[in-house]
Amino acid sequence: MKKILVTGATGFTGTALCRALAEGGREVVAFVRPGSRTAALQDLGVECRVVDIKDPGAVAGNFSDIGLVYHIAAYRVELADRDEFRQVNVNGTRNLLDAARAAKVRRFVHCSTVGVQGAIDDPPATEEYRFSPGDHYQVSKMEGELLAMAYFHGGLPGAVVRPVGIYGPGDSRFLKLFRPISKGRFAMIGSGRVRYHMTYIDDLVAGILLCGTRKEALGEVFTIGGPRYTTIRDLVAAIARALGCPPPRWRVPFAPVYAAAVICDWLCRPFGIRPPLYPRRVEFFHKDRAFSIEKAKRLLGYRPEVDLEEGLARTAAWYRGQGML
Numbered sequence: 001m002k003k004i005l006v007t008g009a010t011g012f013t014g015t016a017l018c019r020a021l022a023e024g025g026r027e028v029v030a031f032v033r034p035g036s037r038t039a040a041l042q043d044l045g046v047e048c049r050v051v052d053i054k055d056p057g058a059v060a061g062n063f064s065d066i067g068l069v070y071h072i073a074a075y076r077v078e079l080a081d082r083d084e085f086r087q088v089n090v091n092g093t094r095n096l097l098d099a100a101r102a103a104k105v106r107r108f109v110h111c112s113t114v115g116v117q118g119a120i121d122d123p124p125a126t127e128e129y130r131f132s133p134g135d136h137y138q139v140s141k142m143e144g145e146l147l148a149m150a151y152f153h154g155g156l157p158g159a160v161v162r163p164v165g166i167y168g169p170g171d172s173r174f175l176k177l178f179r180p181i182s183k184g185r186f187a188m189i190g191s192g193r194v195r196y197h198m199t200y201i202d203d204l205v206a207g208i209l210l211c212g213t214r215k216e217a218l219g220e221v222f223t224i225g226g227p228r229y230t231t232i233r234d235l236v237a238a239i240a241r242a243l244g245c246p247p248p249r250w251r252v253p254f255a256p257v258y259a260a261a262v263i264c265d266w267l268c269r270p271f272g273i274r275p276p277l278y279p280r281r282v283e284f285f286h287k288d289r290a291f292s293i294e295k296a297k298r299l300l301g302y303r304p305e306v307d308l309e310e311g312l313a314r315t316a317a318w319y320r321g322q323g324m325l
């Protein structure tokens, strides 16, 4: 019986996926970086191999016992080395695809992002909506996805998953919203009327596993999201309810904050300083991002189970339990 490879296994999604696979009795291998924290994976019984996905030889040399691949790893550091996006998210993906094809794996699931579609003019967007990546990370994810699809159309059995914003216990990205709301220091940037779509981690893992097992997934792209999207204003109010706080009332106009973010980024970047405000952070309040999950429901039987209110309550409880708020 060949093993299941998970890349990005030390991350939020990768760890949750490894837990689901290990609990299902599957033998899981993780390709990790030399400095990666692997204790949680080792507790799950995951075999951690130090393999640099940017090194084609190292990748190919570790595929002889692999039968199924979940490629979750991605480079997406805020103050990023722009070349590294391409090296990891495109070239690293190519190395894995080449090795998977040579090893004749039975399936390759590639994790992309709805970010490849950028802002949505007429939400919700389906998988067929145009590509319009808005930054270097999203461009590299689009190129990685297109590359994976070219291999899938060339005979490698595989599927692409595009998650929407992922949240839940284990995440730290949405602390940027939870923390200021919990401290009464949150100010809405702009009207708050744009839409945003989130997926609870357990639902995402269920969607990824369907892409790894259902024959209907082969050669297809699936947006995996939660049961519903909301406006940012409603999302913030729901987070406040989950935290037991009054809903935030302050609002600041978008344009001057965005201008400040551009200037801040421009001043900090040459010195390698992480800007306190940068365009991508502010764009969260401006870009409409709501997606249809009908294709995954129809072809895969995907049924997200965790409603936003319930998921936010679990997330708030987890942040509190970790002393993060």
Ligand SMILES: NC(=O)c1ccc[n+]([C@@H]2O[C@H](COP(=O)([O-])OP(=O)(O)OC[C@H]3O[C@@H](n4cnc5c(N)ncnc54)[C@H](OP(=O)(O)O)[C@@H]3O)[C@@H](O)[C@H]2O)c1
Pocket: 007, 008, 009, 010, 011, 012, 013, 014, 032, 033, 035, 036, 037, 053, 054, 071, 072, 073, 074, 075, 076, 088, 111, 112, 113, 114, 115, 141, 162, 163, 164, 165, 166, 167, 173
């Ligand atoms: N989070 C979201 O809201 C969101 C939304 C849409 C799509 N996605 C996609 O979903 C996937 C998982 O996201 P996540 O938020 O769960 O990720 P995450 O927690 O940020 O974890 C990223 C993983 O990628 C690994 N990685 C980073 N740079 C690497 C490199 N140079 N070589 C090899 N591995 C590297 C990290 O390893 P280390 O532990 O060594 O750093 C970690 O295991 C990604 O493909 C991402 O693009 C995420």
